[in-house]
Amino acid sequence: MIDLYYWTTPNGHKITLFLEETGLEYTIHPINIGKGDQFAPEFLKIAPNNRIPAIVDNNPNDHGDAIPVFESGAILQYLAEKTGKFMSSDLRARIQTLEWLNWQMGGLGPMAGQNHHFGQYAPEKIDYAINRYVKETGRLYGVLDHRLQDREFIVGDYSIADMACYPWVVPHERQMQNLDDFPNLKRWFETIAARPATERAYAVVDRINPGQPPNDDEAKKILFGLNNDDK
Ligand SMILES: N[C@@H](CCC(=O)N[C@@H](CS)C(=O)NCC(=O)O)C(=O)O
CATH class of the missing domain: 1.20.1050.10 (Glutathione S-transferase Yfyf (Class Pi); Chain A, domain 2)
Structure with a gap:
């Protein structure tokens, strides 16, 4: 089982694309970056750069402790190597x-x-x-x-x-x-x-962030450090 720390953004979609293609079992933990969830100490233990996406693989191939991975490129490479799919071994x-x-x-x-x-x-x-x-x-x-x-x-x-x-x-x-x-x-x-898996990956958006509200002032403050003096 993969725990996926996710929000409905391009870097988040990369990982749902992979998971939906392979059928790996996963649980989504929404990290609402417009509300500041990315700064929660529990999330920072997995993703020290306070950005989504991140995963925890609870069943790594070496049968050892769960493995946390942050950075979407590293996650895609990790999952490709774990499953032997979507990256040639040539x-x-x-x-x-x-x-x-x-x-x-x-x-x-x-x-x-x-x-x-x-x-x-x-x-x-x-x-x-x-x-x-x-x-x-x-x-x-x-x-x-x-x-x-x-x-x-x-x-x-x-x-x-x-x-x-x-x-x-x-x-x-x-x-x-x-x-x-x-x-x-x-x-x-x-x-x-x-691709059907692409459609499924993007359908996750409606479940996790229905209506995809635009970033409001509060979200901009959180994401970009803007305060009223910056406007
Ligand atoms: N290089 C990182 C970039 C991740 C990234 O920028 N994520 C954005 C969403 S697409 C984020 O979490 N932003 C939160 C913030 O800026 O505080 C990756 O590819 O994983």
Whole structure:
């Protein structure tokens, strides 16, 4: 049984995508990041960076004590190695999967995250910052589009590299990107969206955070350390 510490955000979706694909048994522990649950001492013991997602694997393959894992890339790699699924054991395919997983973790995720921040949440609209992150998101979409020009998925069969990237392409409109500009990416995106496990993973949102309320002032204070003087 996996305990999943989760909220309904792109990094959270990565892990429900994996768990729904494999059918691993899991229990969701909602961590409402707009209400500050990520700072609870019990959660920080598992996830010292006060960010979701995190897991605890109560039945590790070595039959030892439960293993906590934080950072979505590490979680995907851990689960792929635990199950032997969604990451090839072939030397060359494995390193490519890890390359693209890390590309998402160090590039697409942070740049698209700043795109969301400056485009939607920042109290001040700073053109330089908005343009910088919209452009950088577009550049990264272009890199992925090029990678996908002669293959169905990022590396071989559907893998943790795809699961890491897909949730960050779901909000493409918010990121001011038009998928028609990236035809290979668009085809890949539609293929993954149609997988039954993807539908199940995204259906979790309605159960855990129905209506997905927008971040209100209180949530912004918690998430971004904003107070009234910053507005
Ligand atoms: N590199 C981390 C990033 C995790 C992350 O930024 N999570 C966000 C939600 S997508 C979060 O928990 N934010 C809470 C906060 O900013 O206090 C990962 O991939 O796990």
